Amino acid sequence: MDGPLRLEVMVASIRPQRFAPVVADWFVRTARARPEFDTGVIDLLHAPLPPDLSESPETEDFRQRLAAADAFVAVTSEYNHGYPASLKTALDSVKHEWRAKPIGFVSYGGLSGGLRAVEQLRQVVAEIHMVSVRETVSFHRARKQFDADGNTGDGAAIDAAERMLSQLVWWGRALSAARASGPYPG
Numbered sequence: 315m316d317g318p319l320r321l322e323v324m325v326a327s328i329r330p331q332r333f334a335p336v337v338a339d340w341f342v343r344t345a346r347a348r349p350e351f352d353t354g355v356i357d358l359l360h361a362p363l364p365p366d367l368s369e370s371p372e373t374e375d376f377r378q379r380l381a382a383a384d385a386f387v388a389v390t391s392e393y394n395h396g397y398p399a400s401l402k403t404a405l406d407s408v409k410h411e412w413r414a415k416p417i418g419f420v421s422y423g424g425l426s427g428g429l430r431a432v433e434q435l436r437q438v439v440a441e442i443h444m445v446s447v448r449e450t451v452s453f454h455r456a457r458k459q460f461d462a463d464g465n466t467g468d469g470a471a472i473d474a475a476e477r478m479l480s481q482l483v484w485w486g487r488a489l490s491a492a493r494a495s496g497p498y499p500g
């Protein structure tokens with residue numbers, strides 16, 4: 315394919331006092347430094363989708379953003395060993411627009427770094443015909459990993475982010491070409 319891949323970064327937490335923007339902004343800066351991507355942000359706080367999964371203008375806007383995307387990253391916190399309900403609603407609100415596209419995860423939380431939430435997400439995205447990339451960015455005790463400017467000194471996370479983005483490029487290009495060559499048998 316010609317040109318950059320369209321990457322949509324979804325921000326899962328919608329809590330009023332959420333830490334999510336610190337993690338998401340760092341990751342978006344990292345992604346935007348990569349010329350292989352044209353990176354957008356879908357903050358679920360500002361794109362409220364009906365929890366009863368009914369159709370709404372926001373659902374249609376969300377559908378169109380997803381349809382134009384080649385790859386996704388979910389920035390997710392962990393609540394009680396699961397991921398935020400807002401993200402489940404997002405995954406359930408549309409259908410075809412997810413299919414045959416890759417997704418990576420940036421997680422954060424307490425001691426587990428959100429990894430339990432990510433393992434649950436891998437099961438869910440497989441059901442909606444997505445490919446989850448192996449590399450994961452994870453921040454345990456997240457608030458201690460960022461300075462006042464929103465930068466991190468967590469070398470493992472910095473390295474993982476670059477690897478994850480490279481895997482998204484590979485899968486994003488491969489699946490974009492495959493979708494162009496014929497309909498996905500979903």
Ligand SMILES: Cc1cc2nc3c(=O)[nH]c(=O)nc-3n(C[C@H](O)[C@H](O)[C@H](O)COP(=O)(O)O)c2cc1C
Pocket residue numbers: 327328329331332333334335391392393394395396422423424425426427428456
């Ligand atoms: C209801 C609730 C449950 C939580 N459960 C977990 C948990 O199971 N594992 C964990 O590592 N952190 C847990 N935490 C800590 C959160 O991961 C941490 O507060 C994080 O900052 C939440 O993301 P947010 O501030 O962007 O919403 C929990 C926090 C809340 C509010």
